[in-house]
Amino acid sequence: MTTLHHNLSLKDEIRDFWSMRSETFDTMPGHEIFSVAERQAWLALFARHLGLPPQGAKALDLASGTGVISLLLADLGYAVTGLDLSEAMLARARAKTVGKPIRLYAGDAEDTLEASDSYDAVATRHLVWTLPDPPAAFREWHRVLKPGGRVAIVDVDMTNPRPGNGKVLRLLAKLARMVSAPKPPPPYKATHDDIVSRVYFSGGCRPEEIARLLVEAGFVDVVIDRDLRAIHRAQGRFMPLHQRLERASQDRFIVSARKP
Template structure:
């Protein structure tokens, strides 16, 4: 894959897209957490990959409406959340008031945070939108303390999940034909245009994310596709075609460690 040049206009479009989506973002399963079962599954996933908080500092990149920041705070971290969208941040501030969470407008590719200042960097559904993941991963390595860990939760929406992804995608298509679906949302074309211009325009494969993390200097890299408990909990609030569609996608967490 060839990285796109750092393109401010593309970032502006990404920011504007998510600002537009902020109004209804928390109404959708898979964005907000809708049940105690899902929250416990998220906490277990992050604890498995990040270890004990022990009063450490966490950087939540593309923090959105604060969902992951709240989970990290519940695990015991002091959290800084950065997001390009002020509209997202406004909603996050309302949800996180009184928690050990600071929220700022900021760029995941250029955080302006100090060297060696965080124990943990966490992201959810950010990497597939990045114009320049290699530069981002070098930046995340810089802000982590020696031995600090990164946890990347993301999805390849282009290529089916290994194993049963392809037949599930076919079933999802059949279920969509029987569902009474509204016309495509106004933002669908904007989303498709943005996706066509980012680094992972052909799909965000976890193996490629892992390779780029290694090139940036991370070690101890692991790919975890066992997010079933989260997906089961989310699926209770989704129609059949959406459950099948999401089950067909390659959803994963990639974790890694800064040497030292």
């Protein structure tokens, strides 16, 4: 049976989904930053993978959402361009980034329309798992980076448990959820699941596959880093036990690489 999508493209549906989610996005731990400890952990992570920028360096924040990562990159010293499909997300980002060296506009991460060799860094958080065509996106990011520029991809595989004790943690999360006050699934879950079933990483966003595609796009010095513990500890202080366990069971990572 064919699912009807009312003549919307998948990107249209993704845009509309995140526009709807924009109303509550910044209320959720793991989206907005709620503590100094978490902010410092994010800054350290990006500094580790992008390096400290020289004066005048420019960064492109793709799927910039409400501006959380754009603000971090600006704090590191970059002049930031944030790009997002959703005008609703961008409206919230503009309100948060007044007075910062951040330019925001609506656009497509797979076709940025930015000039070639124009950015020192490209950063994303929780974008790649939603992309219809990651190979095209990675070629585009390679194009807009200057030689020597770096890309940093923060993402999560919510389908496959993390290597090691992920399966055990997933089971513990289910048990913890059962004994906590049960809540119905959010009203947007069916839409979310339908979109996920049609993206490139529908079977799970594996960092090893991201790394392979980055190499195909021309990147070198690819690094997979799963050590996001400082960020997760800080976020966990604002989460119930079952959510902390569930997130700990997921494969959360950053993949970085360099344009030669």
